[in-house]
Amino acid sequence: MNEHRWLQWAQRIQAIAQTGLTYTKDGYDMERYEELREISIEMMREQTGEPYPIVKELFASEKGYPTPKVDVRGVVFQDGNILMVREKADGKWTLPGGWADIGYTPKEVAVKEIREEAGLDVRAVKLLAALDKKCHPHPPEPYYIYKLFILCEQTGGSPTAGLETSDVAYFGEHELPELSLNRTTESQIRLMFDYLRDPRKEVTLD
Known part of the structure; x- marks a missing residue:
């Protein structure tokens, strides 16, 4: 298995969460997408060893539809x-x-x-x-x-x-x-x- 597959998973989860937070109008869905974003941040933090605030700023601070x-x-x-x-x-x-x-x-x-x-x-x-x-x-x-x-x-x-x-x-x-x-x-x-x-x-x- 690709040794960096975890990174691809974290990126996809973050992208799904960011897209959902951009377009959803439902409060319940908003909570679920926020939870997904937190999971992606924890995955990155666990793998990189960087503090939570740094990971969140670099990895999960953008808004709007995610693009490369x-x-x-x-x-x-x-x-x-x-x-x-x-x-x-x-x-x-x-x-x-x-x-x-x-x-x-x-x-x-x-x-x-x-x-x-x-x-x-x-x-x-x-x-x-x-x-x-x-x-x-x-x-x-x-x-x-x-x-x-x-x-x-x-x-x-x-x-x-x-x-x-x-x-x-x-x-x-x-x-x-x-x-x-x-x-x-x-x-x-x-x-x-x-x-x-x-x-x-x-x-x-x-």
């Missing part, structure tokens, strides 16, 4: 190597990117993140992959996340670390540094190199 969060990663190649940045948060490497921002298109997010994290001006070219994080070997976390990988071409700038990054470098497919697995996995980077070898490869969609 979107993480956008920019993919830039140079001389057969891929652009990566070292995260200050954990000292490990990842493709530049982050949460999608309200008011920005996915292409605009990729361009903005690469500029902020790697100091490069780029043009977003095309979507390479739209992945569901649960289908890939990331560490567990409370959010349900879709990941978009967007191919970009450098138009200016020079590699420069930003506020959230400490280093910028290009790496070959078989010379990858220690990865920030919560953000990017080795298999995902190797998938990006597949697109370098075959630019006509279809978009990968989970």
Whole structure:
């Protein structure tokens, strides 16, 4: 059995509770959905060891119909190597990117993140992959996340670390540094190199 199946169960229970609390008009149903939400919080607290207030704030504080969060990663190649940045948060490497921002298109997010994290001006070219994080070997976390990988071409700038990054470098497919697995996995980077070898490869969609 998937070792992180408990996380999927907690996420589903939380989503059902949040949807019910959004639409129900019945007081009895409201109590039941609140109880479901509490169960999901307890499941997360038990598995993570985090205090109840932190789990509730991170995992069960949103209102309205629940939808996945979107993480956008920019993919830039140079001389057969891929652009990566070292995260200050954990000292490990990842493709530049982050949460999608309200008011920005996915292409605009990729361009903005690469500029902020790697100091490069780029043009977003095309979507390479739209992945569901649960289908890939990331560490567990409370959010349900879709990941978009967007191919970009450098138009200016020079590699420069930003506020959230400490280093910028290009790496070959078989010379990858220690990865920030919560953000990017080795298999995902190797998938990006597949697109370098075959630019006509279809978009990968989970």
